[in-house]
Amino acid sequence: MILNPKLFEEVEKTPTRDGYGKGVLKAGKTNKNIVVLSADLAESTRSHWFAEAFPKRFIEVGVAEQNMMGAAAGLALSGKIPFVSSYAVFSPGRSWDHLRVAVCYTNANVKIIGAHAGISVGPDGATHQALEDIAITRVLPNLVVEVPCDALEAEKTTLAIIKRKGPCYLRLGREKTPVITTNKTPFKIGKAEVFREGRDVSIIACGSMVYEALLAAQQLAKEGIDCEVVNNHSIKPIDEKTILKTARKTGRVVTAEEHQVFGGMGSAVAEVLAQHPTRIEFVGMLDCFGESGKPSELMAKYKMDSKAIIKAVHKILQ
Amino acid sequence: MKELMLTANKIRQDVIEMLVEAGSGHSAGPLGMADVFTALYFNHARINPKKPWDENRDRIVLSNGHICPVWYATLAERGFFPVRELKTLRKINSRLQGHPHARELPGIENSGGPLGQGCNIGVGMALAGKMDKKNWRVYALLSDGELNEGCDWEAFMLAAKYELDNLCFIIDRNNIQIEGPSDKVMPLEPLKKKLESFNLHVIEVNGNDFKQVLNALEKAGKTKGMPTAIIAKTTPGKGVSFMENDYKWHGKPPNKEEAEKALKELRRQRTELL
Structure with a gap:
């Protein structure tokens, strides 16, 4: 990629x-x-x-x-x-x-x-x-x-x-x-892109969490955990093919989004994976409202950053 | 005029037949507005049933979508689609949805049900017409109960801001809504003053009088620099004595007996006209 x-x-x-x-x-x-x-x-x-x-x-x-x-x-x-x-x-x-x-x-x-x-x-x-x-x-x-x-x-x-x-x-x-992508990075509505190939866990992310997922994957690589990172920008139509393929490959999925877990991108992925039951961990807002603060402080406090993704990966590998 | 009155009478009969067949739907509003619909589609507006989506047509949108039986009946009588299809209202696999679905039928310009949306859509169409310097006009049909919604007033402000003189709102002032007399549910008066203070050109007419309605439409077309709002004072349930001015007929259809009685009255009115 x-x-x-x-x-x-x-x-x-x-x-x-x-x-x-x-x-x-x-x-x-x-x-x-x-x-x-x-x-x-x-x-x-x-x-x-x-x-x-x-x-x-x-x-x-x-x-x-x-x-x-x-x-x-x-x-x-x-x-x-x-x-x-x-x-x-x-x-x-x-x-x-x-x-x-x-x-x-x-x-x-x-x-x-x-x-x-x-x-x-x-x-x-x-x-x-x-x-x-x-x-x-x-x-x-x-x-x-x-x-x-x-x-x-x-x-x-x-x-x-x-x-x-x-x-x-x-x-x-x-x-x-x-800015993660370049002019040459493929883009198509309805098509998720694998931004990093990996074998152990698939991190499916969208929006600002894609970069956090790449950071998490780089960190985890140092521990010998090989993550695949998927940029799932198209929530609808959702790319069932790519999601099923990565889930079949790694057997473990972590979703990451700057949105409520209930009803969000991760839920959409879970709907797809109901066809191929896979262990999933969701990183996102956990059924609560936010508050004032600096963006980085909020992302850390409400667990929507690379650290939260790393934690979810560790959990799913246990 | 007599021709228009006969047409409106036929449309009212269609409405009763459709509603009794459907077993649900709204009676008072469609009967009350039959004259305004007839005036627009059979006299004033530039429309062509053979070319329903002609680029230069006038756009007629319905914001209080629940009175769509009168829209369907008018379009069918005008030749937009077969009259026999009217009986499919609210039934499975029909193009005649309980509330209109845009472009499902020739002549149905907008989807509508949640009140106020047609008002917003009408403003958008008029903006497009102005942008492209087109001659076609937009008629947005609203109701008095609908004016409880804030988004109608948002639309009035926008229409006045952009001086949309190609847009004419027609407000069905029938004084009833589902829960009771309109001004008991939510006082609207002084409606004319309110609309004028929103920088609309306001004309009040008897909405069941063709001469007045057509005159107002004519005046609206000649008004420059501002949109027009015609307050059409109508009798809800017009033409069916036991439905007239009774808010309980806002949201229910006649049963078989009531429909027979209503049709008898309407047929008698037709004979008197001839």
Whole structure:
């Protein structure tokens, strides 16, 4: 697998939201049907780059996420490709009913940008830490759910969801995170990628936890434990083939996500592995709300970092 | 006018026949709005049943999706799909869902059931029309009970902000909702003033009077720089005396006996018109 060669040295860090901002700006230059909507959060979602370049195709709806989602459905039904951008706690959080009926039931070509997802939002506290959005989106028919592992993959995902007709949810983080992939790293909606081959345990991760999984694998290698790391960015459609293959190979799976364990990516993996019963350990938020703090402090306290993954690997090997 | 009245009468008969066959559904709203639907589809709006998705068509969206029997009956009578299909309402394998499913049937522009969503969708369509400098117009049909929802008012603000004069809201002011008289459930008055304060051009009409409805639609089309809201005061259950103005008919269908009685009244009204 082609990954950033400086992965464990001084790796470049960029927030995944920047990848979206760059991607939608790039696509907007050639595709005149792209429209971006914002609910008073254009700068922090990085929609403002598009807004500055294409003011006539940018719609500021004010702090009104339900209307934003419904209006996007109307735009999509009139031939536009609207991007609905806000924080994940508000959209799809508050706008979920509109997402369900106006967008998904209608199969409207709306792209939903859920920024500032996960506990790594930090000091804003529990109200702003979206830890449920994967659960509430992956249950919706017609909806694609993507969680990119870095800014470059976020950019690739943005371009890919434009090409894919129908509703898509893109989950993004606020914090700068390592750029793991390169332009040559393969990316396809619905396809999980093995980022590190291993024999003993499979770590299946998404979003910011992919880097933590690679760190954990490197650490565990020193102990002689050989981990396979899978970047499972596509929560829906889920790549059953790759998940089953890695589970058959190692017989032990650790899932890792910056999201509630209940209903999240790990649960989706467990649904797949019900066909091939495998021992699974889940790393993620354990049925509680977060709190204010620095991102790194929170990731450590709520056990969503490489240490937590190492612990889960040790447990599963016992 | 007489032609339109006869059409609305036929649509009301369809509605009763559909509801009794379905055994569930809403009666009062569809009967009350039959005239507005007829005015739009048989006179005012630029639509073509042979080309239901023509790019230049006017868009008619229904936000209070539960009154869809009148939408289905109007579309069928206008030739969008066969009238005989109306009897499949709410049945298995039917295109006539209990609440509308976008594009499942020719002419069904939006999915709707959770109140307010059609209002938001209508604004989105009008934004697209403005962006592309198109001449087609959007008619978003809402209800008074629906205005309890916050997202309708979010939509009004957005429509006014972008000066969507290609958009016309039509609010069914029938004064009933499922639990009782609308203003007892949640006071809306002064509705006209409220809407005006949201920078909408507001016209109040008797929604069961074709002349008034068509005049208002005409005026809406000539209004520049702001969206129009037509408050259509309708009689819920219009045309069926024992249903009129009784909120208990909001969410139930007639039984066989009641349907027979209703159809008898409607047929008599038809004869009187001829």
